Amino acid sequence: MKQTSDFEDKNGxxxxxxxxxxxxxxxxxxNSFVNTxxxxxxxxxxxxxxxxxxxxxxxxxxxxxxxxxxxxxxKFGELNAADIxxxxxxxxxxxxxxxxxxxxxxxAVVIFNGLxxxxxxxxxxxISRNLKEPDSEKTVRGSHVGFVENLSTNIGLIRKGIESRHxxxxxxxxxxxxxxxxxxxxxxxICNPALVKRLxxxxxxxxxxxxxxxxxxxxxxxxxxFSPFPHLLYTERxxxxxxxxxxGRIILLSEGSSDALALPVSFFSFFQxxxxxNTRIITGSFFRFxxxxxxxxxxxxxxxxxxxxxxHFEIIPKEILVLVKSSVENIPFPPLIEAMVMAFTIELxxxxxxxxxxxxxxxxxxxxxxxxxxxxxxxxxxxxxxxxVIALTAISSFTVASYEMSNxxxxxxxxxxxxxxxxxxxxxxxxxxxxxxxxCKLESLGTPYFTPIAPFNLQxxxxxxxxxPIWLLKDRPRELHxxxxxxxxxxxxxxxxEK
Amino acid sequence: xxxxxxxxxxQMITFLIQTQIGVAFLSLPYEIHQIAKxxxxxxxLLTGLFMEILVLFxxxxxxxxxxxxxxxxxxxxxxxxxxxxxxxxxxxxxxFTGATILVLFVHIxxxxxxxxxxxxxxxxxxxxxxxxxxxxxxxxxxxxxxxxTFALLVFLFITPVAFKDENIHYILxxxxxxxxxxxxxxxxxxxxxxxxxxxxxxSPFVLASGREKFKAATLANIFITFFYSFLTFVCLIYFNxxxxxLLPQPVLYLLKSFSFKIIERPDLFIxxxxxILVGTSFISYLYGASLAGTFLIKRWPRKxxxxxxxxxxxxxxxxxxxxxxxxxxxxxxxYSGYIFFMAIPVFLLLLSFLFKKRSKGExxxxxx
Numbered sequence: 001m002k003q004t005s006d007f008e009d010k011n012g013x014x015x016x017x018x019x020x021x022x023x024x025x026x027x028x029x030x031n032s033f034v035n036t037x038x039x040x041x042x043x044x045x046x047x048x049x050x051x052x053x054x055x056x057x058x059x060x061x062x063x064x065x066x067x068x069x070x071x072x073x074x075k076f077g078e079l080n081a082a083d084i085x086x087x088x089x090x091x092x093x094x095x096x097x098x099x100x101x102x103x104x105x106x107x108a109v110v111i112f113n114g115l116x117x118x119x120x121x122x123x124x125x126x127i128s129r130n131l132k133e134p135d136s137e138k139t140v141r142g143s144h145v146g147f148v149e150n151l152s153t154n155i156g157l158i159r160k161g162i163e164s165r166h167x168x169x170x171x172x173x174x175x176x177x178x179x180x181x182x183x184x185x186x187x188x189x190i191c192n193p194a195l196v197k198r199l200x201x202x203x204x205x206x207x208x209x210x211x212x213x214x215x216x217x218x219x220x221x222x223x224x225x226f227s228p229f230p231h232l233l234y235t236e237r238x239x240x241x242x243x244x245x246x247x248g249r250i251i252l253l254s255e256g257s258s259d260a261l262a263l264p265v266s267f268f269s270f271f272q273x274x275x276x277x278n279t280r281i282i283t284g285s286f287f288r289f290x291x292x293x294x295x296x297x298x299x300x301x302x303x304x305x306x307x308x309x310x311x312h313f314e315i316i317p318k319e320i321l322v323l324v325k326s327s328v329e330n331i332p333f334p335p336l337i338e339a340m341v342m343a344f345t346i347e348l349x350x351x352x353x354x355x356x357x358x359x360x361x362x363x364x365x366x367x368x369x370x371x372x373x374x375x376x377x378x379x380x381x382x383x384x385x386x387x388x389v390i391a392l393t394a395i396s397s398f399t400v401a402s403y404e405m406s407n408x409x410x411x412x413x414x415x416x417x418x419x420x421x422x423x424x425x426x427x428x429x430x431x432x433x434x435x436x437x438x439x440c441k442l443e444s445l446g447t448p449y450f451t452p453i454a455p456f457n458l459q460x461x462x463x464x465x466x467x468x469p470i471w472l473l474k475d476r477p478r479e480l481h482x483x484x485x486x487x488x489x490x491x492x493x494x495x496x497x498e499k
Numbered sequence: 500x501x502x503x504x505x506x507x508x509x510q511m512i513t514f515l516i517q518t519q520i521g522v523a524f525l526s527l528p529y530e531i532h533q534i535a536k537x538x539x540x541x542x543x544l545l546t547g548l549f550m551e552i553l554v555l556f557x558x559x560x561x562x563x564x565x566x567x568x569x570x571x572x573x574x575x576x577x578x579x580x581x582x583x584x585x586x587x588x589x590x591x592x593x594x595f596t597g598a599t600i601l602v603l604f605v606h607i608x609x610x611x612x613x614x615x616x617x618x619x620x621x622x623x624x625x626x627x628x629x630x631x632x633x634x635x636x637x638x639x640x641x642x643x644x645x646x647x648t649f650a651l652l653v654f655l656f657i658t659p660v661a662f663k664d665e666n667i668h669y670i671l672x673x674x675x676x677x678x679x680x681x682x683x684x685x686x687x688x689x690x691x692x693x694x695x696x697x698x699x700x701x702s703p704f705v706l707a708s709g710r711e712k713f714k715a716a717t718l719a720n721i722f723i724t725f726f727y728s729f730l731t732f733v734c735l736i737y738f739n740x741x742x743x744x745l746l747p748q749p750v751l752y753l754l755k756s757f758s759f760k761i762i763e764r765p766d767l768f769i770x771x772x773x774x775i776l777v778g779t780s781f782i783s784y785l786y787g788a789s790l791a792g793t794f795l796i797k798r799w800p801r802k803x804x805x806x807x808x809x810x811x812x813x814x815x816x817x818x819x820x821x822x823x824x825x826x827x828x829x830x831x832x833x834y835s836g837y838i839f840f841m842a843i844p845v846f847l848l849l850l851s852f853l854f855k856k857r858s859k860g861e862x863x864x865x866x867x
Binding site for chain 2 (some may be wrong): 312314315316317318320423424425426428429430433434436437438440441450453454455
């Protein structure tokens with residue numbers, strides 16, 4: 001053993017000789033773990049040789065230790081990893097330094113007096129919950145399985161869905177202290193290798209002490225962190241992750257998180273749901289279209305109303321004018337203040353209800369929505385129509401299929417309202433120009449974000465605003481520059497045969 | 500050149516359309532009606548035809564210098580000093596046109612939409628949008644223009660509503676104002692086509708052969724010509740001669756007279772969309788000016804030139820937006836247009852034939 005660990009360097013011990021003895025090795029491991037109390041050492045002896053089975057109790061499965069170490073010791077009187085069939089990752093003969101890492105993973109390490117080899121056994125405790133449907137992405141039809149917080153289970157779910165030898169998984173470790181394992185999943189032969197290379201380069205240059213959530217990863221890896229628009233698609237559904245993989249995207253999974261990150265995605269990916277493809281073509285298209293319209297509605301409705309009331313009263317036809325006038329007339333505030341107050345209240349209700357247990361959350365909703373809404377109108381602080389406008393805005397923002405995107409919309413409403421209150425329609429148009437300009441600028445991993453609209457791509461439009469029949473979605477998204485462009489060759493060939 | 504910026508044919512078409520259709524077209528029917536009366540629409544078709552010849556000239560020039568933009572062509576034709584001199588003039592021309600756009604924009608917007616908002620605020624908004632988009636590369640600008648083209652389609656869909664109250668007799672008999680007036684009218688509205696010179700600037704970045712580029716530019720020109728003629732035609736059959744003389748922005752008056760069940764004043768919506776069209780033209784001129792700037796002083800990044808150009812246009816438009824100055828500014832813009840998008844390129848083409856100059860050079864794409 002020529003390597004020296006950090007520990008030895010710090011104490012300036014002449015490592016090799018001392019560590020070579022049995023006691024020194026035990027001491028070394030103990031010191032490496034700063035004498036933590038969940039490091040257990042089980043004295044064993046075999047052929048009258050003294051030894052220790054060392055493991056960290058909190059992450060090792062004691063049953064596995066019994067089965068894979070203690071029983072064979074008794075049965076064969078000899079320790080040989082090859083005899084133990086059910087521990088796949090069992091290695092024998094590792095170095096002292098490796099043994100520290102092995103222990104951290106939940107392995108058990110066995111050291112004998114007078115034997116140079118150190119044996120390591122996979123006795124990791126599986127900490128995992130049952131598969132259940134993700135709360136944030138419910139569907140009516142189709143699979144109801146969601147990812148869990150265990151990396152290998154998640155990869156397993158994907159592998160079950162794509163039974164192909166081309167499915168490739170690259171592991172990386174992130175976090176100098178947490179050593180979180182993340183997996184980069186893609187399909188070799190479909191995914192553009194340049195994308196994979198670029199992403200891996202980014203991952204390898206990360207230097208951070210910890211990562212506990214995909215939010216960390218997202219912020220560290222994305223191109224424009226200050227953009228209000230999400231660049232990475234979160235999903236907790238294996239079927240959605242699989243669909244993204246099949247389109248040529250990369251999926252990032254990390255240990256301890258039930259979210260998969262898909263990248264690079266485009267703007268319209270956030271409007272797609274698995275339900276679109278599980279319903280009939282016309283209904284599916286209608287729902288997709290509804291979502292896009294709702295996006296625009298929630299972006300523009302309050303500001304349009306403010307602009308009309310504040311600047312362009314003449315745009316309202318006579319019949320409606322009477323209605324609006326009677327509602328707005330006695331309100332003491334300008335429409336901007338009204339709208340801001342209401343929109344802010346909605347945000348309050350959302351934020352208050354989100355982390356509370358469900359029954360209390362519902363109470364908050366009733367108190368906030370019904371009581372405040374009713375009282376604020378009868379008190380004469382906010383007009384009836386404004387309450388309708390803001391409620392519609394909030395509801396339509398929640399129809400957007402992705403939580404991130406619906407937050408984006410509600411955040412963007414505020415500046416547009418402000419400019420509408422200052423410049424009327426002109427203000428709305430100017431802010432729209434900024435937003436669309438921003439969308440045109442955005443690129444994620446070098447692929448344009450606002451495709452298939454800009455740059456325009458007719459093939460891509462088939463799956464953007466409405467959903468075309470599945471047999472017409474022949475190509476994979478062009479902006480990803482996939483290796484295998486064709487998705488299907490001759491779907492519905494039976495039509496020819498039956499003629 | 501790993502990340503060479505390239506745009507598609509479709510993007511080239513929308514780029515040209517968006518650059519050329521801008522501030523002028525709301526008042527175009529009025530301007531031309533003063534001269535060509537009921538035959539204005541024929542005048543516009545003639546101008547379009549004339550512009551098509553210009554497009555042909557441009558693309559012949561481009562095919563002789565396939566990898567060079569206008570400034571590099573000037574450089575290789577006239578050498579360093581004169582080439583840079585003319586480039587400098589072009590920069591001035593782009594800045595002046597950009598400023599003219601701003602002046603006219605503020606004038607119309609204040610009259611129709613924001614009478615009490617100070618001019619500098621409107622100018623500032625436009626300049627900041629211009630900077631925000633022009634600062635990025637041609638690809639991003641082209642993407643933006645493609646989306647902006649949808650605003651144009653709204654005009655085409657909404658104006659035919661006028662047909663329910665048309666009176667075809669207003670334009671009959673065809674040819675009433677005489678050939679001379681028609682031709683004179685045609686020569687007077689070239690300002691509406693201003694922006695066509697951008698073919699020379701963006702041509703090296705279009706992913707297409709020379710023939711395809713010509714087709715794309717022709718399509719853009721046809722669209723623009725028919726768009727103008729159509730709008731003018733609609734205005735002419737809706738308003739009679741006497742009324743036309745009184746309406747400086749006939750397109751907006753036309754829309755103002757419509758009323759729908761839920762929108763009483765569609766012109767307010769339309770003028771908001773028109774802001775986008777003005778914005779795109781302005782962005783193009785900022786881009787053009789900054790391109791010329793980077794060609795002059797290579798050490799400065801294009802970003803700096805965009806800021807500088809926008810600031811120049813802003814200041815100019817701030818001081819010259821009185822009623823009297825507007826006419827002068829428009830006139831000057833029209834005449835400078837004759838020189839910069841007709842005379843100089845045609846002259847360049849002739850010279851290149853005369854001296855048998857062709858390019859070998861590679862496009863210098865570092866700034867874009």
